[in-house]
Amino acid sequence: MTSYEEVYAYLERRVDALKTDKSGDEKSTLAEVFDAQTLMTIYDFMTSGLIEHVGYPISTGKEGNVFYAEDSDGEPMALKIFRTSTSTFKRINKYIEGDPRFNDVKGNRRKLIYAWTRKEFSNLNRYWNAGIPVPEPIHFKKNCLIMEYIGDENSPAPQLRNCALEDPDETYDEVISFAIDGFKDAHLVHGDLSEYNVLMFDGEPILIDCGQAVTSDHFNAKDFLRRDIENINRFFKSRDADIIDIEVIMEETLNKDSDDE
Ligand SMILES: Nc1ncnc2c1ncn2[C@@H]1O[C@H](COP(=O)(O)OP(=O)(O)O)[C@@H](O)[C@H]1O
Ligand SMILES: [Mg+2]
Structure with a gap:
């Protein structure tokens, strides 16, 4: 040694x-x-x-x-x-x-x-x-x-904000599912979900920077969740994706049972 x-x-x-x-x-x-x-x-x-x-x-x-x-x-x-x-x-x-x-x-x-x-x-x-x-x-x-490490031998995966999206609707659905499934299945709210904290690798989004994520029973969880969804909706609107109304997403996240329950 x-x-x-x-x-x-x-x-x-x-x-x-x-x-x-x-x-x-x-x-x-x-x-x-x-x-x-x-x-x-x-x-x-x-x-x-x-x-x-x-x-x-x-x-x-x-x-x-x-x-x-x-x-x-x-x-x-x-x-x-x-x-x-x-x-x-x-x-x-x-x-x-x-x-x-x-x-x-x-x-x-x-x-x-x-x-x-x-x-x-x-x-x-x-x-x-x-x-x-x-x-x-x-x-x-x-x-x-x-x-x-997310990336290949040439370079690390780029942040979502720096990517041209082949199918913005599909990527939007996947990123929104980070908020919905994150809440229902991981019982977490990311709290800083944005085009900066999603990497794109092989056409698929990957969530990063999870230090500030709080558990779904945290007293600020719902406010953080709403802010996360607002951020994602704002970004994907600028990319001409079909945006789902925030209240619909909030309801789906908070009211539906988790898939594994
Ligand atoms: N696992 C990873 N693989 C490749 N690049 C990463 C990875 N984690 C972070 N990065 C890069 O480093 C940047 C900063 O990381 P992040 O966790 O967002 O920390 P912070 O925003 O607090 O500085 C990311 O935007 C991304 O470009
Ligand atoms: Mg970051």
Whole structure:
């Protein structure tokens, strides 16, 4: 097995490589994403054989980055790393106020972000087990989450907003079913369903970014559901799809029994 020093030096080289040829903004983002503890977590992933190497950043966001990664068989994966910064903390805090599941982590920035990572993992699991197309969750630790990579050898799958749709009506039905079946079968409301958080792969939509999803009994669940449907209706209207009235969708979601009940 490689020694700790070797792996750490390797990771630092990788991080340095990531920092070169980037704008000033991106440089500081990456420096913040790869703080010492995050490097340690990636080191753990490597020594436990989950990850062989971390590749290029697929996405650099305000609250975290998603990296292309591979396991020892060269199988691609996506590694999502949440920044443990104050801005992430502030946004997350809004979502979990009043949620008893987070009582023990309130006020502790790092712990809260770890809990958020765990929440995204468990939400992915719920969707996955209910048959909603999401990246298969693989593993998580602290602020790092490993999931199935959506894309091919050339590039990651594009976001819905950047895709020309062959059959907008069909894609609309599928994306709306993320809200309906997500509620009835996974008992979750995504809470940030939009053309940004749906990837298109082989003509099929896949739901991502499930950290903020709440359970269907959450006191805000119905409001979040309505907002999700509004977002999807607005986007697909701009793509000339046949939109279903929001009240009809709300009723179908809230009143019909789940298929497996
Ligand atoms: N499993 C994945 N496979 C391929 N690309 C992904 C995957 N997960 C996320 N991405 C890319 O990274 C972007 C950011 O991920 P997301 O989970 O939406 O985080 P956030 O919006 O909070 O930064 C996505 O819009 C998508 O382009
Ligand atoms: Mg997103």
